[in-house]
Amino acid sequence: MELEQILAKQFGYTAFRPGQKEVIEAILEGKDVIALLPTGMGKSLCYQLPGYILQKPVLIVSPLLSLMQDQVEELKRFGEKRVVALNSFLTVSEKRYVLHFLEQFRFIFTSPEMLLQQQVQDKLSQMQLGLIVVDEAHCISQWGFDFRPDYLRIGQWFSQANRPPVLALSATATNKVVNDIRDTLSLDSPFEFLYNVDRSNIHLGRVVFEDREDKVHWIIQHIKETAGPGILYMSSRKRAEQYSEVLIQAGIRAAAYHAGIGAEDRQFIQQQFIDGELDWIVATNAFGMGINKSDIRQVIHETMPANVENYMQEIGRAGRDGHPALAILLYCDSDVELAKFVVTGDLPTSGHVDRYQELLNQQIQPSQMLKNGELSETAFRVLDYWLQQETMEQVKVRLNHLALEKYRAVNEMEKISRTKDCIRKQLVGYFGQELLKKPENCCENCGINYDEINKARLKEEKKIEMIPWKSRLKQLLMGF
DNA sequence: CGAATTACACTTAAGTGTAATTCGGTGCCTTAAT
Numbered sequence: 001m002e003l004e005q006i007l008a009k010q011f012g013y014t015a016f017r018p019g020q021k022e023v024i025e026a027i028l029e030g031k032d033v034i035a036l037l038p039t040g041m042g043k044s045l046c047y048q049l050p051g052y053i054l055q056k057p058v059l060i061v062s063p064l065l066s067l068m069q070d071q072v073e074e075l076k077r078f079g080e081k082r083v084v085a086l087n088s089f090l091t092v093s094e095k096r097y098v099l100h101f102l103e104q105f106r107f108i109f110t111s112p113e114m115l116l117q118q119q120v121q122d123k124l125s126q127m128q129l130g131l132i133v134v135d136e137a138h139c140i141s142q143w144g145f146d147f148r149p150d151y152l153r154i155g156q157w158f159s160q161a162n163r164p165p166v167l168a169l170s171a172t173a174t175n176k177v178v179n180d181i182r183d184t185l186s187l188d189s190p191f192e193f194l195y196n197v198d199r200s201n202i203h204l205g206r207v208v209f210e211d212r213e214d215k216v217h218w219i220i221q222h223i224k225e226t227a228g229p230g231i232l233y234m235s236s237r238k239r240a241e242q243y244s245e246v247l248i249q250a251g252i253r254a255a256a257y258h259a260g261i262g263a264e265d266r267q268f269i270q271q272q273f274i275d276g277e278l279d280w281i282v283a284t285n286a287f288g289m290g291i292n293k294s295d296i297r298q299v300i301h302e303t304m305p306a307n308v309e310n311y312m313q314e315i316g317r318a319g320r321d322g323h324p325a326l327a328i329l330l331y332c333d334s335d336v337e338l339a340k341f342v343v344t345g346d347l348p349t350s351g352h353v354d355r356y357q358e359l360l361n362q363q364i365q366p367s368q369m370l371k372n373g374e375l376s377e378t379a380f381r382v383l384d385y386w387l388q389q390e391t392m393e394q395v396k397v398r399l400n401h402l403a404l405e406k407y408r409a410v411n412e413m414e415k416i417s418r419t420k421d422c423i424r425k426q427l428v429g430y431f432g433q434e435l436l437k438k439p440e441n442c443c444e445n446c447g448i449n450y451d452e453i454n455k456a457r458l459k460e461e462k463k464i465e466m467i468p469w470k471s472r473l474k475q476l477l478m479g480f
Numbered sequence: 481c482g483a484a485t486t487a488c489a490c491t492t493a494a495g496t497g498t499a500a501t502t503c504g505g506t507g508c509c510t511t512a513a514t
Contacts, residue, residue: 063507063508064508065507065508087508087509088508088509111507111508111509113507114509117509139506142506143506143507147505147506147507148506148507212483235504236503237504237505238504258505258506259506259507284506286505286507310506334482334483337482337483338481338483338504340481341481341482341504343505344481345481345504346505346506378506378507
């Protein structure tokens with residue numbers, strides 16, 4: 001059967017989107033593939049469709065439990081029953097059952113941590129997989145080195161002989177990220193598909209402040225006068241809470257979102273935002289991955305993100321529907337030092353390496369450091385990982401290098417934040433691409449007619465307000 | 481690391497100067513004790 005026929009029969013689409021066919025063909029030829037496609041451009045089809053051609057299971061490594069759940073549900077909506085999320089949501093007996101019948105599933109979603117468990121490894125070693133997918137593969141680069149070391153360990157598992165082709169999917173396309181993916185997963189001269197990173201319908205605004213506190217008034221004023229839905233990114237949980245409170249006081253339908261909020265509430269807030277019952281999410285960088293909402297009109301950064309990759313991912317959540325959207329970066333000089341601290345604050349230090357060794361010499365479990373509160377759990381896991389790979393001296397150099405690398409990334413973001421040149425050109429350039437055409441209302445430095453954009457967006461907002469029949473129906477039923 | 485806030489010491493008692501304290505992101509998984 002032709003690929004197009006399967007596309008129509010299984011998924012009900014009439015044509016491929018850019019990149020999908022090339023990527024799928026390469027997979028079917030048995031090649032490793034790195035596909036960098038913008039979010040919302042049908043990345044998941046790149047492994048879903050091969051799942052119906054390859055006669056063996058497809059294993060998808062995913063960074064978030066919520067993402068796995070979403071994708072399982074999506075496949076079920078397409079009528080697929082042989083799909084499972086192998087993760088900590090399963091009870092012990094469910095997990096035993098799933099593992100026992102693992103080869104029966106067509107799509108198996110799992111986390112790096114779960115994938116590396118001995119029982120899972122044992123089972124997989126007896127199976128023949130058709131394809132391994134690493135979804136949101138930039139997590140290898142973004143999280144592997146200093147946050148979730150199991151993202152690096154999966155590479156060691158991949159390096160074994162007799163593995164099926166690997167498909168790495170991401171929307172973040174710097175050379176460093178691509179190199180980290182290729183090296184860590186030991187990909188064999190992969191086929192690389194890179195999509196244009198520029199998003200011409202997102203206007204890149206910037207406002208410079210002398211003092212961080214001056215931003216408060218600007219934000220309240222701006223959000224009152226312009227249309228959502230929008231995301232306001234903050235640099236800390238506490239400030240996210242404070243700002244959401246202030247916006248609510250000002251009559252805005254807003255909610256805070258960060259990792260300190262329980263999973264259930266987070267799910268609820270996210271759903272309310274998607275359903276249009278909330279206009280603004282005031283969030284840390286915990287918010288966004290896997291969010292499927294096409295009509296986000298604004299993304300505001302109260303503080304500069306810690307690197308350009310994050311900035312790009314975060315603003316990229318706006319305007320997926322192709323209509324005009326606004327990204328505004330609020331910058332002040334003190335943001336730079338704050339970002340530097342935040343991104344290196346939880347890294348282990350050479351002092352911790354010495355202490356680890358000292359405890360070992362005294363025949364004490366190094367994990368004692370956790371109980372004393374000398375080190376966070378994350379930092380300990382990272383330290384433990386590297387000491388398994390390298391000597392003490394190498395680890396010290398490594399940690400030092402990691403911190404410098406993070407500082408460098410902050411400086412790159414600072415450079416783009418402060419540039420007097422075209423912001424879009426700088427941004428696209430950072431991803432190793434050239435800006436072919438400047439859109440109208442390109443960026444702060446090229447000139448943005450805010451009034452025009454806001455008027456257009458407010459008009460659109462009014463149009464939309466006629467539509468939500470669900471809430472109107474609810475009102476009618478409740479008798480108003 | 482650094483800024484902002486609070487605590488405290490000092491001395492013709494209410495303000496000044498300095499020291500101490502506090503705060504800062506991202507997620508898997510597990511398991512013991514409620």
